[in-house]
Amino acid sequence: GDSVTQMEGPVTLSEEAFLTINCTYTATGYPSLFWYVQYPGEGLQLLLKATKADDKGSNKGFEATYRKETTSFHLEKGSVQVSDSAVYFCALPKSGGGFKTIFGAGTRLFVKA
């Protein structure tokens, strides 16, 4: 069945370090792929998305490329800031139509000044 696997956290980085959070998926077909972010005390919000293979989603300095050959959608940022400290969720709609979205377990990021 459809699934999303994220790297376990927490990830702790110093300010201005390079960030990669790995996400791989299994799905039938080519669903849209999403990264959501949850800042402390808040609900989730969309960070970026890609709707087809080889698309690159980007926002706030974050990027992720839809790689169908490796079934991956890794999140990257060249220089993290303290304000990027949050939990990041990779997600995809369940294939076969319908409505369910499958979320990864989340990866907590701590950025130290």
Place this chain on the structure above:
Amino acid sequence: GAGVSQSPSNKVTEKGKDVELRCDPISGHTALYWYRQSLGQGLEFLIYFQGNSAPDKSGLPSDRFSAERTGGSVSTLTIQRTQQEDSAVYLCASSTRRGQETQYFGPGTRLLVL
């Protein structure tokens, strides 16, 4: 414009009591979702509403949980005879349609059952 709102933001209750959690989706969004997020865990799907169609309740963990959506807008999640394991953050989200669309989340209701 206004986003998804949820109330209350925090709720403390005693074991065995009933609680009601409210969600106001973004105006015009036909799809509405409820999720549960336990401490340090990912999102657990609970229930989905789409327009006037029958809701999909396949994620509700027990018959103590129920939800309704009045007039295709506001939704209420009810937990009867609460248990300590029900303690979690309950998140509501809405979207314009289902499936591939971006979901917009509310800030959540933090429920603590003593």
